[in-house]
Each structure stands twice: as C-alpha cells, then as structure tokens.
Amino acid sequence: MEQQLNAYYFDTYLFEADATVIAAGHDDGGEPWIAVSPNIFHPRGGGQMEDSGTVDGREVAVGRLDDGLVVLTGAGKPAVGSMVRTAVDADTRLLHAALHTAGHLLGFLGEERGWRHRGHSHFPGQARLDFHPESVAEDLVAAQARELVVGGIQERLDALVATKAPVTSSLDEDGVRTVVIAGVSAEACGGTHVRDLGALRGARVLDAKVKRGALKVRYEATHD
C-alpha cells in the first residue's frame, strides 16, 4: 500500500484536494471504507473532534484504524488506484483548530502557575483543560477567589494572543510531530492548529472549578 500522507499535519487551511484511493475495506458493521492520500481529514484523537467533509460530493465519516490509517466511510466503493475529490468542512476545521490551539495556551498558562496537566477536551461547547487539584495552590472554593484566578488567566491569554506568535510543526524520522507555538511551547501533537495566535477570536476562560477530582478550566475560542 502507498504510504498515506496526512496533509492536515502540514496545512490546516488545505480544505480541498484531489487524492488517490490507496486502500479499501469494510468495518465491523460491513460498511465499506476507503483510505486516500494525500489525506486532508483529521480523525478524532488527542482530545480533538474529527473533521467532517465529502468525497466526490458524498458526506463521509472520518475514522482511524488501529495502525493509524485514516479511513473514510460513506464514500461508496471507489476502486483502489482511482482519483477522488476530497473536501473538509472549512468552518468546522477552523473551529477545531482554534479550540485546539487555545487549549495549548491554557495548558501552558496552568503550568505557568505550577498546575499539573491531567487531561483535556477540545470539543466545541465542552472545551476544557483538567489539572491535578493537589498541584493547585490557589483558593478556588469562594466564587470571588475563582473570579480572580479566571481573570488572571484571561489576562495572560489575551497577552499571548496579542503576540500573534506563529504556530509551526515538524515531523521527525520516526513520524513524531512536534508543534511549536513560538515563545510558548513545543509539544508532540497530532492535531490541527491556527497559523498564528492572531487568528484566534474570542479566546475566553469561562470558569475554573474543582469537580470530580480535577480542576476543570473551561474555555471557548473561534477562528477569525
């Protein structure tokens, strides 16, 4: 099988591409899937929701096999070796990239306070960073104290967005991808990101609450 090139690694803003069908099969439910290259579809993973999009105008669902191959169901049964026209929904892609990038910033801002990152979700409407509560020195019980902490993080977040720092990525020989937000962080990551922090709009910390054994910092963000 031809190697699948994951184009979303290199360009968040590549919304359409002609691609070759490099593999085909059936899922457990008997639904046919195809894999294409270059592949512009980000599958669900790393706390980020999968892209939506089309193959030759037909809506597809994006999944990933255990070996990492990104597969598309709903495209019918185009033959291996044939060319297809692929497209991701641009609005969804941009929203996911904005939420994901803002998540990196909030992880950094929490760690800046000494909080230890425990988990995260970048799903629209439920985006949050989780931290280990025992690493949090601040008082988060009283509403007023919480507001102070949220306000402090928001101030730092606004300052980071205002730097318009570029977001770049590189792939090493072993296929490990490193995402660098200039002046902020360098992390192994497979998600999609905005081109620079100036593309973020309405990046906002909603609250910071200890719930079910984690400090949950909820946030929202969109793309310009």
Ligand SMILES: [Zn+2]
């Ligand atoms: Zn990332």
